[in-house]
Amino acid sequence: METPKRSNYLIVFIILMVSTLTETLVSYLHPEAIKISLLAVMAVLKVALVLLFFMHLRHNSKIFSYLFIAGCILVIPLILVITIVMPMIA
Amino acid sequence: MSEAQTSENSPIVQRENTKLAMWVFLGGEVVFFISLILLIIFSRLTQSDYETEFRLHLSIPLIALNTFILVTSSYFVVRALEAIRIDDNGKALRNNLIIVIILGLLFLGGQAFEWISLFNEGINLSSTFGSPFFTVTGIHGTHVFVGILWVIYLLLGHRRIPFTKENNLGIENFGLYWHFVDIVWIVLFTVIYLV
Numbered sequence: 001m002e003t004p005k006r007s008n009y010l011i012v013f014i015i016l017m018v019s020t021l022t023e024t025l026v027s028y029l030h031p032e033a034i035k036i037s038l039l040a041v042m043a044v045l046k047v048a049l050v051l052l053f054f055m056h057l058r059h060n061s062k063i064f065s066y067l068f069i070a071g072c073i074l075v076i077p078l079i080l081v082i083t084i085v086m087p088m089i090a
Numbered sequence: 091m092s093e094a095q096t097s098e099n100s101p102i103v104q105r106e107n108t109k110l111a112m113w114v115f116l117g118g119e120v121v122f123f124i125s126l127i128l129l130i131i132f133s134r135l136t137q138s139d140y141e142t143e144f145r146l147h148l149s150i151p152l153i154a155l156n157t158f159i160l161v162t163s164s165y166f167v168v169r170a171l172e173a174i175r176i177d178d179n180g181k182a183l184r185n186n187l188i189i190v191i192i193l194g195l196l197f198l199g200g201q202a203f204e205w206i207s208l209f210n211e212g213i214n215l216s217s218t219f220g221s222p223f224f225t226v227t228g229i230h231g232t233h234v235f236v237g238i239l240w241v242i243y244l245l246l247g248h249r250r251i252p253f254t255k256e257n258n259l260g261i262e263n264f265g266l267y268w269h270f271v272d273i274v275w276i277v278l279f280t281v282i283y284l285v
Binding site for chain 1: 109113114116118119121124125128132151158161162167169172265269270272273276279280283285
């Protein structure tokens, strides 16, 4: 496994801190549509940075990434049950 | 013993298998936490008074500070792994892990303070938004607490049999767990507090 360079961790950490600060400031913005879009983009960026660099998915076997994605996909049937099947039963 | 059997039992294969097991566990955790996050989202979508009844009681600056603390702790976890994997420096590993414990405890302290403030303002487990909020943040906090216990266990183990450049899988697996807990908080911070 290729190990990321020492400096990358610090850069990722700084980006995460700046993003968190920006998110906090954006949360006071209006209108809601712009606010939610910006917050969603920043949250996805932060999650991706932690996964790729801190958890080394960028350098590790692809199967680890697939397992993480599989977890996200497995929730879809649950969403369908809650949003479609449950209201039909009720 | 055949060559195939030997390669299956080699340290590299064992290391990858252990990491695979950790990722399988994290895959299950993904399903678990997404379900919990959906609980929050659905309760918000079905009730129109989230802003006035609940969000106004939340302290965004306090939780932003808590988020900084948890993200910083993640940075010290990678520093700990780096210290042992690249530098083979057991002392630096120990110091970084002690900082992780302190930051983890600070995070839990911040969460406890928030919970007490909400209880004092009349938001509890029986309220509409309090129920999913306390459930999700409580389960996340429990994960942080387990992580702290895990670090303590690693530090005690490091005293008996020190981690080395070649033997650091325990630190790596703990790191995966801790970063995952960090990721969950990043999403919760956005979904519960900011949006």
